[in-house]
Amino acid sequence: MTIHPLLLALDRDGLNDWFRDHGTAVLGTLALTLLAAFLVRRIVPHALRPAVVRQMTGRPPEEVNRRVVTLSGVIIHSSEVVLVAFAFFTIMPEFGFDIRAVLAGVSITGIALGLGAQSLVRDALNGIFILSENQYAKGDIVTVAGVTGTVEDVTLRRTLVRDFDGVLFTVPNGAVIVSANFTRDYSRVRVSIPVAPSSDMAKVREVADAVGRALAEDPQYREMILTPPAYLRVDNIDMMGVAVQVNGTVQPGRQWEVAGALRMRLLEGFQQAGIKTPWG
Numbered sequence: 001m002t003i004h005p006l007l008l009a010l011d012r013d014g015l016n017d018w019f020r021d022h023g024t025a026v027l028g029t030l031a032l033t034l035l036a037a038f039l040v041r042r043i044v045p046h047a048l049r050p051a052v053v054r055q056m057t058g059r060p061p062e063e064v065n066r067r068v069v070t071l072s073g074v075i076i077h078s079s080e081v082v083l084v085a086f087a088f089f090t091i092m093p094e095f096g097f098d099i100r101a102v103l104a105g106v107s108i109t110g111i112a113l114g115l116g117a118q119s120l121v122r123d124a125l126n127g128i129f130i131l132s133e134n135q136y137a138k139g140d141i142v143t144v145a146g147v148t149g150t151v152e153d154v155t156l157r158r159t160l161v162r163d164f165d166g167v168l169f170t171v172p173n174g175a176v177i178v179s180a181n182f183t184r185d186y187s188r189v190r191v192s193i194p195v196a197p198s199s200d201m202a203k204v205r206e207v208a209d210a211v212g213r214a215l216a217e218d219p220q221y222r223e224m225i226l227t228p229p230a231y232l233r234v235d236n237i238d239m240m241g242v243a244v245q246v247n248g249t250v251q252p253g254r255q256w257e258v259a260g261a262l263r264m265r266l267l268e269g270f271q272q273a274g275i276k277t278p279w280g
Contacts, residue, residue: 025090025091025094026091026094029087029090029091030087030091033083033084033086033087036079036083037079037080037083040075040076040079040080040083041076044072044075044076044079045068045069045072048068048071048072048075049064049068052064052067052068052071056134059185060251060252062139063137063183063184063252066137066138066139066140067134067137069137069138069139070131070137070138070154071131073138073153073154073155074127074131074154074155074156077155078156119172119174120157122174123156123157123158123172123173123174124156124157124173126173126174126176127154127155127156127157127158127173128156130154130159130173130176130179131154131156135176135179135181136151136154136159136179136181137151137154138151138152138153138154139151139183140181140182140183140184141181141182141183141253142161142179142180142181142182142183143179143180143182144159144161144171144175144176144178144179144180145171145175145176145177147161147163147169147171148161148163148164149161149162149163149164149167149169150162152168156173157172157173158170158171158172158173159171159173159176182252182253182255183252183253184252185252186226186249186250186251186252187249187250187251187252187253187254187255188247188248188249188250188255189229189246189247189248189249189250189255189258189259189262190245190246190247190259191229191245191246191247191259191262191263191266192235192236192243192244192245192246193243193244193246193263193266193267193270193277194240194241194242194243194244194277194278195241195242195244195270195275195276195277195278196241196242196275196276196277196278197237197241197242197278198276199242199275199276200275201234201242203273203275204231204244204270204275205231207266207269207270207273207275208229208230208231208244208246208266208269209230209231210269211229211246211262211265211266211269212228212229212230212231212246212248212262213228214265215228215229215258215261215262215265216228216229216248221258221261223251224250224251224254224257224258225248225249225250225251225258226248226249226250226251227248227249228248229246229247229248229258229262230246230247230248231244231245231246232245232246232247233245240278241277241278246262246266248262
């Protein structure tokens with residue numbers, strides 16, 4: 001029976017000799033791997049930021065930060081996988097293992113993946129396009145593969161999205177055919193509020209515009225609103241009354257908060273002006 005060289009060394013109390021011959025290579029490889037991983041984590045975000053800032057000139061700082069964090073995470077994770085593989089294949093021969101068999105197994109596994117796991121390749125390729133085209137980043141509110149929520153992480157293989165109920169979805173990047181980003185550049189506030197058919201529409205428009213301007217001047221919402229909400233048109237007429245649409249533009253991701261405040265103030269403004277709703 002063949003006994004592994006390392007076990008023979010243990011049986012013969014030859015650990016000192018083994019460490020003298022191989023210990024330096026093992027410890028040196030581990031030290032270099034840890035140092036390289038540390039440097040990658042420290043350098044990559046700082047090295048990426050100038051390029052991202054140039055690419056996203058004029059974009060809000062928050063969006064630039066999300067882009068840097070997303071790209072840095074992917075590059076760091078991929079680099080660490082490569083470093084661990086390098087350390088493994090470097091250290092194993094020092095323990096007497098023949099890595100040629102391992103390398104042959106890796107080659108066979110690669111062929112199997114190429115033949116039977118095309119979905120993994122598709123996920124990775126789609127992940128590259130998602131990241132390079134900046135379709136979305138960590139912290140963005142998106143709809144992907146029928147799931148709407150906040151992006152918590154993006155890798156080459158999958159995207160993690162947490163919906164508004166707190167459920168975390170894992171979406172393979174290959175399933176992302178169309179992505180909708182609610183937090184890019186600006187967002188639109190569209191509020192439709194019904195009034196009685198007998199209402200004076202000129203007065204409705206005047207009140208809606210006044211409410212929009214007052215909301216845009218409110219210190220609580222001033223920084224969120226880019227264009228004050230204003231009367232746009234009569235959106236619909238049916239048994240429920242006349243639906244009046246009021247539109248404005250806001251900072252990305254703030255549309256829900258502003259829309260809620262606008263609805264409440266429109267209702268209060270119409271009541272104070274004597275403009276009735278279909279219900280009373």
